[in-house]
Amino acid sequence: MVCFDIPHKEKILIEHVVLDFNGTIAIDGTLIPGVVERLEELHSLVTIHVITADTNDTARSQLENVPCTLKIIGEEGQDQAKFDYARRLGLRNVLAIGNGRNDYLLLKGAALGICVIQGEGAAGKTMQAADMICVDINDALALLLRPRRVTATLRN
Numbered sequence: 001m002v003c004f005d006i007p008h009k010e011k012i013l014i015e016h017v018v019l020d021f022n023g024t025i026a027i028d029g030t031l032i033p034g035v036v037e038r039l040e041e042l043h044s045l046v047t048i049h050v051i052t053a054d055t056n057d058t059a060r061s062q063l064e065n066v067p068c069t070l071k072i073i074g075e076e077g078q079d080q081a082k083f084d085y086a087r088r089l090g091l092r093n094v095l096a097i098g099n100g101r102n103d104y105l106l107l108k109g110a111a112l113g114i115c116v117i118q119g120e121g122a123a124g125k126t127m128q129a130a131d132m133i134c135v136d137i138n139d140a141l142a143l144l145l146r147p148r149r150v151t152a153t154l155r156n
Contacts, residue, residue: 002045002095002144004112007155012111014046016089017144018082019068020098020106021052021059023120025137029056032118036066038141043067045144049089051082053102078102083109097140104129112150114140 004012019025025035039048048068052059053075063070073081083105086094096103096110101123107113108129115122115130116137127133132153134140143150 002147004147004150004154006151009154013093014095014111014144015093016049016086016095017042017046017141018049018051018086018089018094018096018106018110020082020100020103021050021062022055023099023118023122024097024103024116025050026056026058026062027119029058029062031062031066032137034138035141038138039066039068042141042144046095049085051085053078079105082106086110095144097137098126099123101126107131114143116140 002014025032050063050068051071051073054072059070071085079102082102086096086106086109091109092111094110095112096106097114097116098107099116099120099122104126107115107126113130115127115133117135
């Protein structure tokens with residue numbers, strides 16, 4: 001579990017990290033360098049989930065030896081499917097990271113939502129739903145290892 005203590009807010013206790021695949025931890029279906037190592041560091045602190053429509057049909061092979069749960073969803077209603085998955089985990093204990101339009105509900109509903117803007121870009125609506133924005137997935141994941149960075153960014 002990771003605790004984020006933001007002044008003038010209730011403490012955020014994160015048990016689950018829910019990640020999008022393409023555009024978030026992978027570009028064009030290939031994991032971004034450093035992501036596997038960062039997820040290996042984090043898996044003793046939180047349960048890691050990757051939920052994706054798997055546009056490039058590579059998520060299963062790319063994540064084969066990565067400590068995470070993979071959920072592949074269909075083409076229809078992706079935004080709702082991602083949100084419902086996180087809701088079943090308990091939104092108040094979920095940190096979500098994504099970039100696409102189909103991540104909007106997930107980031108908006110999670111206890112802490114982070115939008116990443118990398119090679120694929122990010123949907124404007126999703127950026128607005130996020131609590132934080134990072135330009136690199138490895139920086140976003142590092143926030144779980146350095147919670148005071150979140151405190152510094154989100155305090156009033």
